Amino acid sequence: MKRRIPLSFVLFILLVVYCFSCSAFYLPGLAPVSFCEEKDIPECQTEIQLFVNRLDSVESVLPYEYDVFDFCKDVKETRPSENLGQVLFGERIESSPYKFHFKKDVKCSSVCPKTYKKDVKEDVAKLDFLKMGMQLNYQHHWIIDNMPVTWCYDVEDGQKYCNPGFPIGCLVTADGRAKDACVINSKFNEKNTYYVFNHVSIKITYHSGESEGWKGARLVGATLEPKSIKQTDEKNLNCEDGSPMEVPVVFDSDVSILYTYSVTFTEDNSIKWASRWDYILVSMPHTNIQWFSIMNSLVIVLFLSGMVAMIMLRTLHKDIARYNQVDQENLIKVPSTRDKSSVTYEDAQEESGWKQVHGDVFRPPRKGMLLSIFLGQGTQIFIMTFITLFLACLGFLSPANRGALMTCAVVLWVLLGTPAGYVSARLYKTFGGEKWKTNVLLTALLCPGIVFADFFLMNLILWVEGSSAAIPFGTLVAILALWFGISVPLTFIGAYFGFKKPAIEQPVRTNQIPRQIPEQSFFTKPIPGIIMGGILPFGCIFIQLFFILNSIWSHQMYYMFGFLFLVFIILLITCSEATILLCYFHLCAEDYHWWWRSFLTSGFTAVYLFIYAVHYFFSKLQIIGAASTILYFGYTMIMVLIFFLFTGTIGFFACFWFVNKIYSVVKVD
Numbered sequence: 253m254k255r256r257i258p259l260s261f262v263l264f265i266l267l268v269v270y271c272f273s274c275s276a277f278y279l280p281g282l283a284p285v286s287f288c289e290e291k292d293i294p295e296c297q298t299e300i301q302l303f304v305n306r307l308d309s310v311e312s313v314l315p316y317e318y319d320v321f322d323f324c325k326d327v328k329e330t331r332p333s334e335n336l337g338q339v340l341f342g343e344r345i346e347s348s349p350y351k352f353h354f355k356k357d358v359k360c361s362s363v364c365p366k367t368y369k370k371d372v373k374e375d376v377a378k379l380d381f382l383k384m385g386m387q388l389n390y391q392h393h394w395i396i397d398n399m400p401v402t403w404c405y406d407v408e409d410g411q412k413y414c415n416p417g418f419p420i421g422c423l424v425t426a427d428g429r430a431k432d433a434c435v436i437n438s439k440f441n442e443k444n445t446y447y448v449f450n451h452v453s454i455k456i457t458y459h460s461g462e463s464e465g466w467k468g469a470r471l472v473g474a475t476l477e478p479k480s481i482k483q484t485d486e487k488n489l490n491c492e493d494g495s496p497m498e499v500p501v502v503f504d505s506d507v508s509i510l511y512t513y514s515v516t517f518t519e520d521n522s523i524k525w526a527s528r529w530d531y532i533l534v535s536m537p538h539t540n541i542q543w544f545s546i547m548n549s550l551v552i553v554l555f556l557s558g559m560v561a562m563i564m565l566r567t568l569h570k571d572i573a574r575y576n577q578v579d580q581e582n583l584i585k586v587p588s589t590r591d592k593s594s595v596t597y598e599d600a601q602e603e604s605g606w607k608q609v610h611g612d613v614f615r616p617p618r619k620g621m622l623l624s625i626f627l628g629q630g631t632q633i634f635i636m637t638f639i640t641l642f643l644a645c646l647g648f649l650s651p652a653n654r655g656a657l658m659t660c661a662v663v664l665w666v667l668l669g670t671p672a673g674y675v676s677a678r679l680y681k682t683f684g685g686e687k688w689k690t691n692v693l694l695t696a697l698l699c700p701g702i703v704f705a706d707f708f709l710m711n712l713i714l715w716v717e718g719s720s721a722a723i724p725f726g727t728l729v730a731i732l733a734l735w736f737g738i739s740v741p742l743t744f745i746g747a748y749f750g751f752k753k754p755a756i757e758q759p760v761r762t763n764q765i766p767r768q769i770p771e772q773s774f775f776t777k778p779i780p781g782i783i784m785g786g787i788l789p790f791g792c793i794f795i796q797l798f799f800i801l802n803s804i805w806s807h808q809m810y811y812m813f814g815f816l817f818l819v820f821i822i823l824l825i826t827c828s829e830a831t832i833l834l835c836y837f838h839l840c841a842e843d844y845h846w847w848w849r850s851f852l853t854s855g856f857t858a859v860y861l862f863i864y865a866v867h868y869f870f871s872k873l874q875i876i877g878a879a880s881t882i883l884y885f886g887y888t889m890i891m892v893l894i895f896f897l898f899t900g901t902i903g904f905f906a907c908f909w910f911v912n913k914i915y916s917v918v919k920v921d
Contacts, residue, residue: 630901
C-alpha cells in the first residue's frame with residue numbers, strides 16, 4: 253500500500269525552496285552604464301563621477317551630511333533626486349570633487365588643502381567637529397555607478413570583510429589605547445592624538461564587453477584603502493608611505509591637511525554586472541551561520557505548531573462528536589429520568605465546558621470601539637507588510653534601489669486606508685456600536701497620529717542637533733498631505749461600505765443575562781495567558797530581529813528578504829495557533845471574555861520585541877549621548893506599536909474564525 257505525501261508538506265517544501273531562491277536573487281540596479289576611453293562612442297561615458305552620502309556612526313544615531321565635516325567640496329555640486337524613503341532615512345547624496353577618467357590610472361593627485369588656524373574661531377569649531385567625528389568613528393559612504401565603494405580587510409579565520417563605509421580617522425587615547433581603525437597601523441602610536449585618513453587608494457574593477465559583442469565596459473567593483481599620510485610638499489606628493497597625518501587633541505598650533513587620492517583600473521571578466529554586489533553581501537558578518545540558525549528555528553516552530561494543531565483538532569473533534577451524539581440521544585429520552593445518557597451529558601459538560609458558555613461567547617466586548625480601531629489599523633499594516641515583503645522577495649527592493657523599501661511601505665500604507673476603514677466599521681457594527689463618525693475618525697487618526705507625533709518629536713531632536721536625518725519641512729507637509737489627502741478619504745470610503753454591510757451573523761444567540769465566570773486557576777487567568785502567548789511567536793523571529801536591528805543601527809545591509817518572508821509566514825501561523833490554543837483553554841474554563849484576550853495574547857509579542865531591543869541597546873551597541881539614546885528608544889517605540897497592532901490582529905482574526913467555527917458545528921438547544 254502506497255503512502256500518500258501530505259499536500260501541506262509538499263507546499264511547505266516548495267515555499268522553502270522558493271524563499272531560498274528569493275534570498276539569492278536581487279536586482280543590482282536599474283540599468284547598466286557602459287564606460288569607454290573614447291568620447292565619440294554613443295551611449296558610452298568616459299568620466300566616472302564619485303558621489304558621497306551622509307556619514308554615520310555605530311556610536312551615535314545622528315548622521316551628518318558630507319559638507320558638515322569641512323571636507324573637499326565639488327565646485328559644481330549636484331544632487332541626484334531622492335525618493336521618499338531616502339529622505340526619511342536621512343540619505344543625502346551629492347557629487348564630490350573626486351572625478352576619474354575610465355582606464356586612466358592616477359598615482360597620486362591632490363584634491364584640496366585644508367588649513368585650520370588656532371586663532372580663528374570658525375576654524376577651531378570646524379576642527380573640533382572633525383575630531384568629534386573621529387572619536388565617534390563616523391564613516392564615509394561613497395558611491396560609484398550606484399555601487400558602494402567598499403573597504404575590504406581581513407578578519408578572523410582568514411576571511412575578508414567588505415565594509416560599505418570607511419572611517420574619517422581614529423584616536424589613540426591618553427593611555428595609549430588605539431581605538432577603532434587605529435589598530436591597522438603600528439605607526440599610530442602617539443598618545444592623545446587623532447589620525448586623519450586624508451588619502452584613499454581606489455581600485456575600480458570593470459568587465460569588458462568586447463568578447464560579448466557590446467562596446468565599452470561595465471563597472472563591477474570599487475574598493476579603496478584609507479591611509480593617513482602627512483604631505484610636507486604639495487608639489488612633490490608622496491602617496492605610498494610616510495609619517496601619518498596627526499591632529500593633536502589640544503589645538504595649540506595651526507593644522508594643515510592635504511587630501512589626496514590614487515586610482516587604478518583592473519579588468520575582471522569573471523564577474524558579471526548582474527552579480528557585482530555578491531562580494532559585498534557574501535562577506536557580511538554572521539551570514540554563514542544564519543542559514544542554519546534560521547532553518548533550525550523554523551523547523552522547531554513548525555514542529556510545535558503541528559503538534560498544537562493536531563491536539564486541537566483531535567480534542568475538538570471528540571468534543572463536538574460527543575456533544576452532538578448526546579444531544580441527539582436526549583431528544584428521545586425523558587428529561588426527568590436520570591439514566592446513563594444524562595450522566596454522559598453531565599460528564600461531557602464537566603470534561604469540556606466550552607459549550608456551556610455558548611450564550612455568552614459572542615457578547616460584545618468592553619471598549620469595542622478601541623478594539624475595532626486597532627483591528628482596522630492592524631489589517632492595514634498586515635496587508636502593507638505582506639505586499640512589501642513579497643516585492644522585496646522578488647528583488648524589486650534590493651539594497652541597490654536606495655530608499656525603495658521605505659517608499660514602497662509608505663505608499664502602500666497610504667493606499668490601504670480602505671481595508672482599515674472597512675474592517676473597523678464592520679466589527680464596530682457587529683459589536684453594536686452606533687457612534688460611527690467617531691469610529692471612522694479615530695481609525696484614520698489615532699494610531700497614525702501617535703506614530704506621527706513620535707516621529708515629529710524625534711525629528712525636532714535631529715533638527716536641533718543639526719543632523720542630516722532631520723526631515724525637511726516640505727517633506728513633512730508632503731507626508732501630511734498623503735495622510736489627510738489620500739489615506740483619510742480612503743478610510744472613510746472603506747468605513748462607508750463597512751457600515752452599509754449587515755453585522756456579522758453569529759452562529760449562536762447571546763443571552764440577556766451574563767453568565768457568572770467561575771474561579772480561574774493561575775494559568776487560565778488573563779495576565780499569565782497573555783504573557784505566555786507571546787513567547788512562541790517571538791521565538792521564531794528573534795534571529796531575524798537581530799539582523800534587522802543590525803541593518804538599522806549598525807548600518808549593515810539587509811538583503812535576505814526570502815528568509816524574512818518565510819519567517820513572516822511562520823509568524824502568521826504561530827501567532828494564530830498559539831492564540832487559538834489559549835482561547836480554547838479559557839473557553840473550557842468557562843471564561844468567555846476572549847475578544848480582547850485574543851488580541852493581546854499574540855500582541856504581547858511586541859513586549860518581548862521591546863525587551864530584546866533594550867537588551868540589544870546595552871549589549872550590542874556602543875551608542876553614547878542623551879540625544880542618540882532618546883532617538884533609539886523613540887524609533888523603537890514606533891516599531892513596537894506597529895508590531896503590536898500587526899501581531900494582535902493576526903491573533904484576533906484566527907481566534908474569531910476558530911470560535912465561529914466550533915460554535916457553528918455544535919447543536920445548541
